[in-house]
Structures are given as structure tokens and as C-alpha cells.
Amino acid sequence: MTEMPSIDICVCTFRRRELADTLQSLAAMDLPAGYRIGIVVADNDEVPSAAELVSVLADELSLEVRYVHCPARNISLARNACLDASSADFVAFIDDDEKATGMWLKRLVETAQATGAEVVLGPVKARYGTGAPGWMQVGDFHSTYPVFVRGEIRTGYTCNALLRIASPSIAGRRFSLERGQSGGEDTEFFDQVFGAGGRISYAAEAWVEEPVPASRASFRWLTTRRFRVGQTHGRLLGAKRSGVGRFGELVRASAKAGYCFAAAGLTALQPVSRNRSLLRGVMHLGVLSGLAGARELRLYGKEGGQDAA
Incomplete structure (x- = not known):
């Protein structure tokens, strides 16, 4: 069998x-x-x-x-x-x-x-x-x-x-x-x-x-997480690009971040839309950080407990 x-x-x-x-x-x-x-x-x-x-x-x-x-x-x-x-x-x-x-x-x-x-x-x-x-x-x-x-x-x-x-x-x-x-x-x-x-x-x-x-349950926690997610994405993109390709990704991430922050400004009185745009902008800032090779935020192994992905 x-x-x-x-x-x-x-x-x-x-x-x-x-x-x-x-x-x-x-x-x-x-x-x-x-x-x-x-x-x-x-x-x-x-x-x-x-x-x-x-x-x-x-x-x-x-x-x-x-x-x-x-x-x-x-x-x-x-x-x-x-x-x-x-x-x-x-x-x-x-x-x-x-x-x-x-x-x-x-x-x-x-x-x-x-x-x-x-x-x-x-x-x-x-x-x-x-x-x-x-x-x-x-x-x-x-x-x-x-x-x-x-x-x-x-x-x-x-x-x-x-x-x-x-x-x-x-x-x-x-x-x-x-x-x-x-x-x-x-x-x-x-x-x-x-x-x-x-x-x-x-x-x-x-x-x-x-x-x-x-x-x-805080905006600060969400921004930290979104930034680190962006860093990971940026590093993965950077590993697949070199020279002109990486520069192009930096330009795209900058443009996307700017667009998201502008959208947040236009929806300043609408908390859900505003915060969603802000968090997307923060994520794209993380992409820029990852593409630039900055050290990624540490989310695990902290004293007092381990955060989960």
C-alpha cells in the first residue's frame, strides 16, 4: 500500500x-x-x-x-x-x-x-x-x-x-x-x-x-513595520540591479514616496486614506534605504520578547 x-x-x-x-x-x-x-x-x-x-x-x-x-x-x-x-x-x-x-x-x-x-x-x-x-x-x-x-x-x-x-x-x-x-x-x-x-x-x-x-495598535508600530518591509524589498531589488538599473529603482521609489505623501496631504481630513498614503510613503522610503544598503531595522530578538513577522 x-x-x-x-x-x-x-x-x-x-x-x-x-x-x-x-x-x-x-x-x-x-x-x-x-x-x-x-x-x-x-x-x-x-x-x-x-x-x-x-x-x-x-x-x-x-x-x-x-x-x-x-x-x-x-x-x-x-x-x-x-x-x-x-x-x-x-x-x-x-x-x-x-x-x-x-x-x-x-x-x-x-x-x-x-x-x-x-x-x-x-x-x-x-x-x-x-x-x-x-x-x-x-x-x-x-x-x-x-x-x-x-x-x-x-x-x-x-x-x-x-x-x-x-x-x-x-x-x-x-x-x-x-x-x-x-x-x-x-x-x-x-x-x-x-x-x-x-x-x-x-x-x-x-x-x-x-x-x-x-x-x-499604534501608528508608530505600523510605520516601523512598513519601513522595514520597504528595506527588505529595496535590498532584494538592489541585488538584482546594478548601475543604471539601481539608479532607476531609486528614482522610482523617490517618485512613489513623493506621490504618496502628496496624496496624504490631499486627504488630511480623512484618517483612513491619509494614514494609508503615509504608510505607503514610509514603505517607499524604506525601499530607498534598502537600495542604498542601509542597515535594516532589528525586529527580532529584543529584550523582553520577540516580535513576529
């Missing part, structure tokens, strides 16, 4: 109490028929702070749970530890502060089967608390969706993704340790997968939910 295909759901964690909710949501969801499902938890803390919690939950959950301790405060090391610990046909990534919806994994798998894509992304729906500003809730600034460029998805993220591990564009590939504290390691990873011929598809119904804590 043919061995049943397998999926490992990978969760990288660093001192997050929400990890329990994440694991319980995985055990409660509907599972795709005909697949063996397991969970890999990679703990990125210097001490195995999540070990006891994972051990207790492993006895309660219906899925096999494996714990890996990878102490370095480097998110790429944790992601790579998940890949190294897995021998499954597919690997799914979800963040340790997210909850899977009931049909999450089934919808990812259905799209992978229907399209044959090497990567399938799903959306991340932000859940705001009552203290979040009204403009932020109306504009939904924290939810995550893939970016389409002329009908294609050219990069991705690990907060909701399914990877076909044996595909030539993915097999043996690992996340950059150099980006393990700045962030953007997943953007680079999927950019390389796409560049190697990997197809990235989108499962619009494969939702996960992410609560937005008070520490992130």
Missing part, C-alpha cells in the same frame, strides 16, 4: 502565552482527508521556556506534537529547525499568536491539489481590541494578504503558508540567518522560490486570525 502523505504544521515561538491558543485551534480544526498531520514547535528562547506548556498540551491534543529547542533569538534559526525536524510531504507555517479557523488547512491543501503550486498562501485576519483607534479598525491595517504583480504572486510570508517540500524550488532551501533578527527572511525565501520557478498560489478561504495587542 502507498504510504499516506503527510503534513507538518510548524509553529515558531518565543515567550508567547498565546501559543496554547494556537495549538488548541490546530487540534480543533477539520483535517484534510487522507493526510497524516503533525505539529512541530520550535522554541527560540535561550532556555526551553515553552517546553512544559507544549508537553502538557501534547497529552491533551489529538495531533502528534514535537518540540524542538533552538536557543538563539533568531527567527530564521527557528524556521530552519522546523524544516530540519520535518520529513513530511508538506510543511505549513502559522505564527504563535494566531488561531487557525476550522477549514484553514483543508482549504490550503485543496488549493495545492487543484493548482499544483509549490506554495499556497492564505490571508491573516486581524482582530482588533476595543482600544484600537477607529481609523485603524476601519482601514484594517494589520491584516495580511499576498501582493499580486501582473497576476502573479512573487513572494510570500510564513504567517499562513503551505509548502510542497520536495519541489525543486524548495528542496534543501533554508531561511537566511542574516535576516533572523531584522525580519524579511520569509520575503527573501519566497522571492528565491519564485525565482527558481516555484509557483505561489492563494487560498482566499484559508483564514487564520491574529489578535492585535495594544503594543501594535
Whole structure:
């Protein structure tokens, strides 16, 4: 008999109490028929702070749970530890502060089967608390969706993704340790997968939910994140351009930033439109920074906790 295909759901964690909710949501969801499902938890803390919690939950959950301790405060090391610990046909990534919806994994798998894509992304729906500003809730600034460029998805993220591990564009590939504290390691990873011929598809119904804590419900947090996203994009562009090509990208990013800030001025009395334009302008400033080779902001491994991409 043919061995049943397998999926490992990978969760990288660093001192997050929400990890329990994440694991319980995985055990409660509907599972795709005909697949063996397991969970890999990679703990990125210097001490195995999540070990006891994972051990207790492993006895309660219906899925096999494996714990890996990878102490370095480097998110790429944790992601790579998940890949190294897995021998499954597919690997799914979800963040340790997210909850899977009931049909999450089934919808990812259905799209992978229907399209044959090497990567399938799903959306991340932000859940705001009552203290979040009204403009932020109306504009939904924290939810995550893939970016389409002329009908294609050219990069991705690990907060909701399914990877076909044996595909030539993915097999043996690992996340950059150099980006393990700045962030953007997943953007680079999927950019390389796409560049190697990997197809990235989108499962619009494969939702996960992410609560937005008070520490992130601010314009300052959003500007920092958008700037770093721009830096990563700028560095990736710069690596593919030289001379006149790079100068052209600098001119384009400058023009886009100027346009966005001008649009913000024209919509100054409309908070959602104004702030959306401002944040896009900040992102393009980040692109300029990345193209110029400036050091990327450090978002991981900070004292007191690790921010998640």
C-alpha cells in the first residue's frame, strides 16, 4: 500500500502565552482527508521556556506534537529547525499568536491539489481590541494578504503558508540567518522560490486570525513595520540591479514616496486614506534605504520578547 502523505504544521515561538491558543485551534480544526498531520514547535528562547506548556498540551491534543529547542533569538534559526525536524510531504507555517479557523488547512491543501503550486498562501485576519483607534479598525491595517504583480504572486510570508517540500524550488532551501533578527527572511525565501520557478498560489478561504495587542495598535508600530518591509524589498531589488538599473529603482521609489505623501496631504481630513498614503510613503522610503544598503531595522530578538513577522 502507498504510504499516506503527510503534513507538518510548524509553529515558531518565543515567550508567547498565546501559543496554547494556537495549538488548541490546530487540534480543533477539520483535517484534510487522507493526510497524516503533525505539529512541530520550535522554541527560540535561550532556555526551553515553552517546553512544559507544549508537553502538557501534547497529552491533551489529538495531533502528534514535537518540540524542538533552538536557543538563539533568531527567527530564521527557528524556521530552519522546523524544516530540519520535518520529513513530511508538506510543511505549513502559522505564527504563535494566531488561531487557525476550522477549514484553514483543508482549504490550503485543496488549493495545492487543484493548482499544483509549490506554495499556497492564505490571508491573516486581524482582530482588533476595543482600544484600537477607529481609523485603524476601519482601514484594517494589520491584516495580511499576498501582493499580486501582473497576476502573479512573487513572494510570500510564513504567517499562513503551505509548502510542497520536495519541489525543486524548495528542496534543501533554508531561511537566511542574516535576516533572523531584522525580519524579511520569509520575503527573501519566497522571492528565491519564485525565482527558481516555484509557483505561489492563494487560498482566499484559508483564514487564520491574529489578535492585535495594544503594543501594535499604534501608528508608530505600523510605520516601523512598513519601513522595514520597504528595506527588505529595496535590498532584494538592489541585488538584482546594478548601475543604471539601481539608479532607476531609486528614482522610482523617490517618485512613489513623493506621490504618496502628496496624496496624504490631499486627504488630511480623512484618517483612513491619509494614514494609508503615509504608510505607503514610509514603505517607499524604506525601499530607498534598502537600495542604498542601509542597515535594516532589528525586529527580532529584543529584550523582553520577540516580535513576529
